[in-house]
Amino acid sequence: MGSVAKPPADFDVVIIGAGISGINAAYRIQTELPGYTYTVLESRNAIGGTWDLFRYPGIRSDSDLHTFGFAWRPWLEDKAIADGASIRNYVQESAEIYGIDKKIEFHHKVQSANWSTDDQNWQLSVESNGEEKAYRARFVLFSTGYYDYDEPLKATIPGIDNFKGKTIHPQFWPEDLDYTNKKIVVIGSGATAITLVPVLAKTAKSVTMLQRSPTYIMPLPSVDPTGHALKKILPPWLSSRIVRYKFLIIPFLFFKWCRAFPQAARKVIGKRTKDVLPKGMPLDPNFNPSYNPWEQRLCVCPDADFFDSLKSGKSDIVTDTIEQVTETGIKTKGGKVIDADIIITATGLKMQLAGGAAISINEKPVDLSSKMVWKSTLLQDIPNVAIIIGYTNASWTLGADTAAFLVCRLLKYLQKNKLSSVAPKLSDKEGVKEQSMLNLNSTYIEKAKGTLPRAGDRGPWLPRSNYFTDMWRVAYGNLTKGLEFTSSPKKVQ
Incomplete structure (x- = not known):
């Protein structure tokens, strides 16, 4: 029937x-x-x-x-x-x-x-x-x-099939992955890569962010001091509304300013970045993008955690192009050889x-x-x-x-x-x-x-x-x- x-x-x-x-x-x-x-x-x-x-x-x-x-x-x-x-x-x-x-x-x-x-x-x-x-x-x-x-965005990575370790895209992160004391390379320079690096570095042996081109990274406090202060003196419905308008207006004005005065914006973001970089580390080549601020999305770095990770020595950043992925890591066109147990392809959506x-x-x-x-x-x-x-x-x-x-x-x-x-x-x-x-x-x-x-x-x-x-x-x-x-x-x- x-x-x-x-x-x-x-x-x-x-x-x-x-x-x-x-x-x-x-x-x-x-x-x-x-x-x-x-x-x-x-x-x-x-x-x-x-x-x-x-x-x-x-x-x-x-x-x-x-x-x-x-x-x-x-x-x-x-x-x-x-x-x-x-x-x-x-x-x-x-x-x-x-x-x-x-x-x-x-x-x-x-x-x-x-x-x-x-x-x-x-x-x-x-x-x-x-x-x-x-x-x-x-x-x-x-x-x-x-x-x-x-399906994630497909990226052309020469020789990626040669790699004998684990290759992971963040969109499909394995729940049981143990990266303790592992050497990790994160390919990419966007928000996902910048988020991953400081967290992985806490338990991994080393983490290298390999980027083809730099991005703008803006360190900001994760807790808004204005909102924190207002909560102590105003009822939640009022303090939350004031803070919401603050976050509506200030980022909007900053975006408009960046697009109207790109060279000035470069200098301001560059100075802010230099203030939180490890002592002696220059902006070039890792933190000097080829495009102007907000031509691509500006990455936020809460409490400068990405830069703190660099200061700890557990992570580093390489700006170069991949020549070939080998069985044990990555060789760049600039002549660097980066050993890896895990490669993370944070290459986009x-x-x-x-x-x-x-x-x-x-x-x-x-x-x-x-x-x-x-x-x-x-x-x-x-x-x-x-x-x-x-x-x-x-x-x-x-x-x-x-x-x-x-x-x-x-x-x-x-x-x-x-x-x-x-x-x-x-x-x-x-x-x-x-x-x-x-x-x-x-x-x-x-x-x-x-x-x-x-x-x-x-x-x-x-x-x-x-x-x-x-x-x-x-x-x-x-x-x-x-x-x-x-x-x-x-x-x-």
């Missing part, structure tokens, strides 16, 4: 992903649109997204938690730069406090999403523990981040949108890279779908929140005007020129060109600017320019 197909589960909104973006979107939907039904589909078995997936030693935020945390649940811990476990617990607790955890369906991976023009809804094919399930939704939010959970789900309209596949993004949220020509993308030059959650607010405002507009769908439309006559959706030239972003949607050079197609401008536009800006609406009263509740 054959199995009976289950009827699709119907929702007003389906949120895909239970990371920080998905939990935030869920809160906004249930708060702004209390009559709407929604669910959160999570492919893994836990809340937290990145903060549950990544378990490498020392994992932490490279943004302050006062702005990386939710606006609706202030971060009250002393540490502004927090470790991964603390962030994971914070996201989980936030979901539990507001009942969002009861809306999450774990082990539900969206394989495909098809928009039906006739039915004016999304039809989702979902794999759950080997079973295929169907969902229908009026609106879909992809809160899946922008990188591939299953492979970018991917929509969690890899196949998207189609009336069963015709859609190529996301051929589309432009309306107000950094809606995809050109694709009805009732949003991608939640945060900032590259500020806390991710700030951008995710602007997107969630925009979706809520659009859903209210559709309901008020008895409309069933909305899709951005762009005419060739408008003369909009394409540009990158992400405003940095980091390696992983450069390698993703041709796979991501694009932004434009004007109007609602512009990429994200800054949180203050974007939130004003979301709250008060034009809500119809560049959009096409469909009326279908029988489909509107």
Whole structure:
């Protein structure tokens, strides 16, 4: 006797992903649109997204938690730069406090999403523990981040297969790895490498960070002294709000200053770096990047732990190009030979949108890279779908929140005007020129060109600017320019 197909589960909104973006979107939907039904589909078995997936030693935020945390649940811990476990617990607790955890369906991976023009809804094919399930939704939010959970960015490392020791990518850190008294080489110069080095050096025999080119590393106190002082004299709701605004404004002004006066910014960051370097160690070549500050993401170093590790003699840094990986280590083009028991390839993330789900309209596949993004949220020509993308030059959650607010405002507009769908439309006559959706030239972003949607050079197609401008536009800006609406009263509740 054959199995009976289950009827699709119907929702007003389906949120895909239970990371920080998905939990935030869920809160906004249930708060702004209390009559709407929604669910959160999570492919893994836990809340937290990145903060549950990544378990490498020392994992932490490279943004302050006062702005990386939710606006609706202030971060009250002393540490502004927090470790991964603390962030994971914070996201989980936030979901539990507001009942969002009861809306999450774990082990539900969206394989495909098809928009039906006739039915004016999304039809989702979902794999759950080997079973295929169907969902229908009026609106879909992809809160899946922008990188591939299953595959890291491939880096060309000559002779890496020759190595007889362990080769590890931080995205898939082995739980049982014992690196005590091991010689470790960390390939890379980004936030992951700078986080790993000081933690590994505490128990490893030696740790060498091998970088092809330097990055800017900004030492900052992990505990904000202003916030710590305010907590002693003000109630938590007020002190947290003041500290949040401080972290909204000062980093924004610093970013703008760096981009406007790059040479002055180089000098300031260079002097700060020199103050915390081991005595006698020059800035060149290890701490003098070829690019200007904030052309790539600036790395934060809490309490100068990376530099303290260098001072201890347990770690060092080499700026050179790999000539060949041998059975026992790495030989550089500059003639250095670095012995290793373990090589860690902290070479970046492979970018991917929509969690890899196949998207189609009336069963015709859609190529996301051929589309432009309306107000950094809606995809050109694709009805009732949003991608939640945060900032590259500020806390991710700030951008995710602007997107969630925009979706809520659009859903209210559709309901008020008895409309069933909305899709951005762009005419060739408008003369909009394409540009990158992400405003940095980091390696992983450069390698993703041709796979991501694009932004434009004007109007609602512009990429994200800054949180203050974007939130004003979301709250008060034009809500119809560049959009096409469909009326279908029988489909509107």
